[in-house]
Every structure is written in C-alpha cells, then in structure tokens.
Amino acid sequence: MVKRKSALLLYVGLFIGLIVSIFPFYWLAVMATRTTAEIYSFPPKFWFGTHLIDNLTRVFDSVDFVGAFLNSLFVATCSTVLVLFFDSLAGFTFAKFNFPGKKWLFVLLLATMMAPSQLSLVPSFVIMAKFGWVGSFKALIIPGMANAFGIFWIRQYAQESVPSELLDAGRIDGCGFFRLYWNVSLPILRPALSFLGAFTFIGSWNDYLWPLIILNDEKKFTLQVALSSLNGIYVTDYAMIVAGTLLAVIPLIVLFLFVSKQFISDIAAGAIKS
Amino acid sequence: MSQPLQQRTQFDPGSSLQVPERKRGLATEIWKHRKQYLAISPFYILFAVFGLFPILFSMYLSFQKWDGIGVMTFNGVNNYQFMVTDPEFWKAVGNTLLIWIYSTIPMLFFALIIAFLLNASFVRFRTFFRIGYFLPNVTSLVAVAIVFSTVFSNNYGLLNYILSQFGADPVEWLNKTWGIQLAVSIMVIWRWVGYNAIIYLAGLQSIPTVLYEAAKIDGATGIQSFFRITIPNLRPIILFTVITSTIGGMQIFTEPQVLVGNDGGVSGGGLTIVLYLYREAFVNNYFGYGSAVGWGMFILIALISLINWRVVQGGGAKDE
Numbered sequence: 001m002v003k004r005k006s007a008l009l010l011y012v013g014l015f016i017g018l019i020v021s022i023f024p025f026y027w028l029a030v031m032a033t034r035t036t037a038e039i040y041s042f043p044p045k046f047w048f049g050t051h052l053i054d055n056l057t058r059v060f061d062s063v064d065f066v067g068a069f070l071n072s073l074f075v076a077t078c079s080t081v082l083v084l085f086f087d088s089l090a091g092f093t094f095a096k097f098n099f100p101g102k103k104w105l106f107v108l109l110l111a112t113m114m115a116p117s118q119l120s121l122v123p124s125f126v127i128m129a130k131f132g133w134v135g136s137f138k139a140l141i142i143p144g145m146a147n148a149f150g151i152f153w154i155r156q157y158a159q160e161s162v163p164s165e166l167l168d169a170g171r172i173d174g175c176g177f178f179r180l181y182w183n184v185s186l187p188i189l190r191p192a193l194s195f196l197g198a199f200t201f202i203g204s205w206n207d208y209l210w211p212l213i214i215l216n217d218e219k220k221f222t223l224q225v226a227l228s229s230l231n232g233i234y235v236t237d238y239a240m241i242v243a244g245t246l247l248a249v250i251p252l253i254v255l256f257l258f259v260s261k262q263f264i265s266d267i268a269a270g271a272i273k274s
Numbered sequence: 275m276s277q278p279l280q281q282r283t284q285f286d287p288g289s290s291l292q293v294p295e296r297k298r299g300l301a302t303e304i305w306k307h308r309k310q311y312l313a314i315s316p317f318y319i320l321f322a323v324f325g326l327f328p329i330l331f332s333m334y335l336s337f338q339k340w341d342g343i344g345v346m347t348f349n350g351v352n353n354y355q356f357m358v359t360d361p362e363f364w365k366a367v368g369n370t371l372l373i374w375i376y377s378t379i380p381m382l383f384f385a386l387i388i389a390f391l392l393n394a395s396f397v398r399f400r401t402f403f404r405i406g407y408f409l410p411n412v413t414s415l416v417a418v419a420i421v422f423s424t425v426f427s428n429n430y431g432l433l434n435y436i437l438s439q440f441g442a443d444p445v446e447w448l449n450k451t452w453g454i455q456l457a458v459s460i461m462v463i464w465r466w467v468g469y470n471a472i473i474y475l476a477g478l479q480s481i482p483t484v485l486y487e488a489a490k491i492d493g494a495t496g497i498q499s500f501f502r503i504t505i506p507n508l509r510p511i512i513l514f515t516v517i518t519s520t521i522g523g524m525q526i527f528t529e530p531q532v533l534v535g536n537d538g539g540v541s542g543g544g545l546t547i548v549l550y551l552y553r554e555a556f557v558n559n560y561f562g563y564g565s566a567v568g569w570g571m572f573i574l575i576a577l578i579s580l581i582n583w584r585v586v587q588g589g590g591a592k593d594e
Contacts, residue, residue: 010391017388018406021468024421025409027432031424040430042438090314099307100300105314112321118525118548119568120328122555123335126342127328143324146317177309206414208528209548213556224416228532231420238424245417256412260405267408267469268476271514 025249032246036239055243062234065244067219068226071137075211075222076204078141083200084193086146091154092185096162106155113148125213139214140207140222150196153270157192158185195266198259205252223248335565342561353566363567365542366550367574369455373546374523376459377466382515384467389474404475407468418461419532423448426457426533448534451543458529458544466522470515477511478504513586520582524575527552547571 031039034049059065094106124143125134133139162185170184186193208224215221221229227248231241256263304311339349357363388407392400410418425432426447434444447453481504489499530544536553538545551571555564 007394007396010394010397014388014391014397014403017384017391017467018403020464021407021410024418024425024464025413027425028417028421031421039424040427042430042435044430044432044435086316090317093310093313097307097310099310100303105318109317112325115325115329118551119572120325120332121551121568122561122564123328123331124324125556126331126335126561127324129342143320146320148317148321151314151317177313181313202412206412208414208416209552213552224414227414227416227420231416231532232535241420242424245420249413249417252412252414253409256409257405260408261401264404264408264472265476268472271473272476272480272511 025253028242028246028249031239032243034239036237039238039242051239052243055239056247058237058240059230059244059247062237062240063226063230063244064219064221065226065247068221068223069247071220072205072223075137075140076201078137079144079204080197080201082141082145083147083150084197087150087196088154088186088189088193089181090146090151092158092162092181092189094151094155095158096164096167096185109148109151113152121209121213128214134214135216135220136214137220140204140211144204149270150200153196154189154192158189161192162188191262194259195263198255198263199267201255202252332565332568335562336569338562340561341559343559346562349562353563354570356563357566357570362542362545363550363570366538366545366547369538369543370524370526370546373455373458373462373526374520376455377462378516378519378523380459381463381467381519382470382512384463385470385515386474388467388471389478392471392475393478404468404472407471409468410465411469413465415461415465415528416532418465419529422457422461422464423533426453449540451539451541454530454534454539454541454543457533458526461529461533462523462526466519470519473511473515474508477508481507509586513583516582516586517579520578521575524548524571524578547574 030046030048032055033052034045035051035054038045038049038051094102128134128139131138133142166184167180170180175184206224207222208228211222211225212228215225218226218229227241227244230244234240336353337349337351338346339352340346391397392403397403427434428446428448429444431447433447437444445453447457485503485507486499489503494502525548526546527548530538530546531549531552533539534544536549536557538549547567548571551564551567554560554567
C-alpha cells in the first residue's frame with residue numbers, strides 16, 4: 001500500500017516535470033494559429049485557433065523564409081558532412097595506428113578543448129575579414145570542420161569496436177590506409193557517426209552569435225538570424241513571428257525524435273567519459 | 275619518443291653508432307607514417323589558424339585602439355583600465371553572476387531529483403520520459419526566447435494572467451532588472467534541466483548495485499547509503515555538470531539579446547558579459563576594447579571554475 005502511494009507520487013512528479021518541459025512547444029503551436037490580438041487577450045487562448053495559414057503567408061511575405069531555411073540547411077549539412085569525414089578519419093587513425101608523437105598529439109588535442117571560444121570572438125572576426133569570408137558561409141563551416149570532441153568520440157568508439165585482426169586481413173587483401181578507413185572501418189563506426197552527425201547538425205542549426213556577427217547580407221541569413229531580425233522589426237505582428245518560430249523549430253524536433261533514443265544515451269556516455 | 279626506439283636503446287647501450295641510427299630510425303618511422311599524420315593534420319591546422327592564433331592575436335589587440343577599419347594605435351593598458359573603471363562592465367559581471375546563480379542551483383537540484391525519480395527500479399516508459407525531458411535542449415535559443423517573451427510579456431503575458439487569477443496586480447517583468455534576470459534564468463533552467471538529469475541518471479546507473487547490497491547487509495539505512503555511496507560516487511559527475519554550467523552560464527548571450535535587445539533592456543538587467551562584449555566590439559566597433567573584455571571574461575571563468583573545483587573536491591576530502 002505504502003509502496004503504491006509512493007509510486008503514484010513519483011509518477012505525478014515525473015508528469016509535472018514533463019508538462020513543464022513540453023508546454024512551451026504546445027503554447028508555441030497554439031499561438032501560431034491565433035491573431036496577435038488573440039495572443040494578447042485576457043484570458044489567454046489555450047486551444048488552437050484558425051489563423052495558421054494567414055500567419056504563415058505573412059511570414060513568407062515579410063522575409064525570405066524559404067531562403068533562410070535553405071541557408072541553414074546548407075550550412076548545417078556541409079558542417080555535418082565535413083565534421084564526420086575529418087573527425088572519423090582522425091579518430092580512426094588515433095585509435096588504430098602507432099606513430100611517433102601520437103601520445104603527445106592526442107594530449108594536445110584534448111587540451112585544445114579547454115581553449116575558450118568567446119575569448120577570440122573579435123580576432124576571429126578580424127581573421128575572417130582578412131580572408132574575405134565575412135558574409136560568407138565559409139566562415140560558418142570551415143573553422144569547425146574538424147573538432148576535438150568528435151575526434152575523441154570516434155577514437156573511443158573505434159578502439160572498442162574495430163578489431164585489429166580485421167585491419168590485418170584488409171592489409172593482406174592489399175588495402176591501403178585510406179581503404180582500411182573508408183571500406184573496412186567506416187561501416188563499423190556508423191553508430192558513433194550517427195550521434196556525432198546529429199549533434200553537429202543540431203549545433204550548427206541552432207548557432208546564433210557567430211552567424212549574427214558574420215552574416216551581413218539578408219540573402220545569406222540563416223534561420224536563427226532571420227528569426228531574430230523578424231522579431232526585431234515586426235514587433236506589432238507577433239502572430240507572424242510566432243508562426244515563423246514554429247516553422248524553424250519543427251525540423252529539429254523531427255530530426256531529434258528520429259535519433260533521440262541513441263542520441264540521449266550517447267550524450268550521457270560522452271559526459272561520463274570526459 | 276616512440277616505443278620501438280626506446281627498446282632499441284636498451285638492447286645496445288653505449289654503442290657509438292646509436293645516435294645516427296636512432297635519428298635515421300625516427301625519420302623513417304615518421305616518413306613511414308606520413309599518411310597517418312596527414313589524416314590527423316586538418317584538426318591541428320584548423321586549430322592553429324582559427325583557435326590558437328586568434329587567442330594570441332586577441333592578446334595583442336587588447337593593447338590597441340582600433341575600430342576595425344582605420345589605423346591601429348598602441349593604447350597601452352588603457353583598454354584594461356577603462357574596463358575595470360566602467361560601471362557598465364561591472365554591472366554586466368554582476369548580472370552574469372546573478373543569472374548564473376539563479377539558474378544553476380535550481381537547475382542542478384531539479385535535474386538530480388528527476389534523475390532519482392527516473393532511476394527508481396519500477397518506473398515504466400523511461401525512454402519516453404527521457405525524450406520529453408531532453409526535447410528543450412535541442413530547441414534553438416532564439417525560438418525559446420521568442421516563446422518566453424510572450425510568457426513574461428509586460429501587460430498580457432501568460433504569467434500576468436496567472437497572477438491575475440490569484441488577484442495579484444500584473445508585473446512589468448521586462449522593465450525590471452530582476453524580472454529580466456528571472457526570465458533569462460527560467461529559460462536556462464527549462465533548456466538544461468533535462469540534459470543534466472540525463473547525465474545524472476547515467477551516473478546513478480553506473481554505480482554498481484553490489485555496493486548498495488553490501489551496505490544493506492551491513493545494516494545501512496536508505497539515507498545512509500545515499501550519503502555514503504550515491505553522493506561520493508556521483509561527485510565527479512556533479513563536478514562535470516557544475517563546470518559545464520559555469521562555462522555556459524558565463525557565456526549567456528542569446529536569451530537576453532533576443533528578449534530585451536543589445537542594451538539588456540530598459541534597466542540593463544539583461545546586459546551579460548558576452549552581450550556587453552558583443553555591443554562594444556560589433557555594435558560600437560571598439561575592437562581593441564572588445565578583446566580586452568574577452569580576457570576579462572576568461573579570467574572570471576578561470577577564477578570561478580577554480581572555486582567550483584575547490585568546493586566540490588574539498589567537500590569530498592571532508593567526508594572521508
């Protein structure tokens with residue numbers, strides 16, 4: 001009896017937490033279907049309205065939403081593909097080969113994770129200006145296309161899962177270094193790659209401060225920058241801003257729900273390992 | 275440096291041929307592994323250009339007066355002097371620390387509770403709960419700030435509606451220092467509780483059950499095993515979450531910038547250090563000064579991390 005009661009209490013606690021977690025998404029969806037007047041009415045409307053199409057039409061009229069969406073998609077996809085390639089190549093090499101200085105190079109790699117990124121905001125911008133990359137997607141993609149966390153992550157996974165015997169067999173069959181990586185190991189690394197890929201994509205999609213500094217032409221705005229400029233300009237048409245926000249949030253939720261189960265355990269594993 | 279070389283020197287110590295042979299050996303080893311070096315090189319090249327060089331360059335810039343376009347002039351320690359005497363800077367430091375405390379303590383507390391609830395052996399739908407709790411973490415900060423701005427809206431926001439149901443007067447949240455800081459903190463808490471809960475849960479699950487069983491046999495109560503087994507085993511994980519929340523908390527930017535703008539709102543309550551840095555460097559074009567503020571922030575983060583580390587580690591020493 002006592003056990004039943006405490007179990008009930010536990011579920012009530014978990015459900016309250018869950019509702020707090022989910023409510024803002026629901027609230028966002030409700031507001032996106034209402035007019036601005038309805039959003040600010042007392043008492044607030046907690047159920048869906050009928051103005052979603054209206055609001056979305058105004059979103060597409062006021063900003064190049066499709067353009068911003070495609071820009072974000074392009075930047076996030078390029079970043080993800082490049083990170084996956086360079087990180088898995090380096091992680092695999094660290095896991096499966098011995099070469100002079102390997103230990104020190106890896107320690108150096110881990111040490112770079114502690115370098116504070118905000119410290120170099122101004123000089124990084126200056127470097128981009130010198131390269132002529134201000135206003136260009138290159139500035140968003142190239143600096144991050146090989147990163148310490150991803151290399152560390154792949155190395156851990158490759159050490160445990162790529163058998164050295166398999167690589168030896170590959171060598172006997174005449175595989176060179178790159179074939180050992182591409183044809184033999186990459187298929188085995190797939191689970192680690194899917195986490196790193198989702199992690200990189202989400203991070204790139206949500207990035208705001210750096211794109212805000214780098215992108216100076218409206219045509220190149222990513223979704224987050226476009227959304228924030230929408231929020232700054234059309235203060236009176238809140239229904240439209242909210243509808244745009246909803247559109248920007250949906251793709252990531254869908255992506256996350258697809259990968260969520262593995263993604264969450266990998267996040268936890270990554271934290272515990274480091 | 276490499277294993278085989280050390281072995282070889284052990285085999286024939288004192289040989290006069292040893293030195294040139296070793297050198298040739300190392301060079302051949304390196305040459306033999308040129309493909310491996312090539313494979314790991316992109317990271318080091320990128321870090322040198324976009325990581326290390328900017329840090330060194332920011333040190334240089336912080337002693338210059340520069341608007342990003344005109345001529346750079348040496349400025350001595352003027353930037354730093356201005357920083358430590360600018361009340362706005364200290365206000366930004368204070369705001370950042372307050373928001374960090376308001377958000378981190380409840381966030382880690384709730385995360386720990388959720389982790390314990392989820393860890394109970396009979397909980398069903400655990401995956402479903404984990405996904406629900408984690409969802410806020412993958413949502414963009416800009417979107418979060420836009421949604422929460424309607425919750426904290428000065429006149430007809432959701433929160434004021436709830437207040438009115440209790441007969442209280444509406445509060446102009448976003449016109450008050452504490453109101454803005456509360457709104458920002460709640461956004462941070464909302465976004466990161468699930469993330470930290472998942473990490474604590476993994477930590478709880480990694481504690482061997484044998485420990486609890488042994489404690490039970492020895493007659494330990496639930497509370498005793500909580501303080502003697504759970505907390506000590508969880509300590510490194512707690513330290514990890516405290517350090518990541520410190521680094522994250524010191525760099526809060528998007529929430530206040532989208533919520534109340536570049537000046538941190540009417541009362542400036544949302545002016546955090548990174549927002550201040552952004553405004554000085556990229557809105558007012560004080561590039562040299564912006565670099566100095568970056569170093570100020572770095573020192574602050576290092577200092578607070580050190581204190582955190584001392585507190586969490588020191589607590590451990592006392593227990594034992």
